[in-house]
Amino acid sequence: MMDAVRLAIIGGMLWAAGAAALVFGVLPPGDALAIGERAWPILLFVVAMTVVAELAAAAGLFGVCAAWLARLSRGHGWLLWGLGVNAGPLITPWASLATLLWHQRLVADGVHIAWSRFALLGAVAAPLTIAAAVVPLAWR
Incomplete structure (x- = not known):
């Protein structure tokens, strides 16, 4: 599993690549805004699902469900x-x-x-x- 530092580095590289695409005209600003408008709800959903999954894992929900189903x-x-x-x-x-x-x-x-x-x-x-x-x- 990747650690937080590695994820931050990869995220920073992706932001830098996006900024370079805007600066050098590879991606027009209007297209970048359109992509952002479409991607924002998806990213918010992914973050929310990650939080819910982490909370469920911390509470032991997955282990309880797995044990119950294994018994069944x-x-x-x-x-x-x-x-x-x-x-x-x-x-x-x-x-x-x-x-x-x-x-x-x-x-x-x-x-x-x-x-x-x-x-x-x-x-x-x-x-x-x-x-x-x-x-x-x-x-x-």
Whole structure:
């Protein structure tokens, strides 16, 4: 895992590269502002999710969930791994390249599904899918 100093150096180099692109005219200022307007909400979301994940990890939430699911699986942890890999993209469309590609194909074929609707439907389907897959593991 990278330490804070290394991350700060990389971040500084990226800022310097961006500034150089502006100074030498590689990136017009209007384009830079447009990129900033699009990227700002995403960066804010990433920071917020990082804080939430760190707080959950510090509280031991991930360990508790993993231990509970490991007990439920009765030694079949590899099945839980497969379940998480396949059910996770139901809620987080960006977690799977296949999901992103399928959405692109749907749009190309004239079927429009908003990402918010996709995530909402996934939030309903994922717990049902996970429950349907984990409960039989508990009975093995």
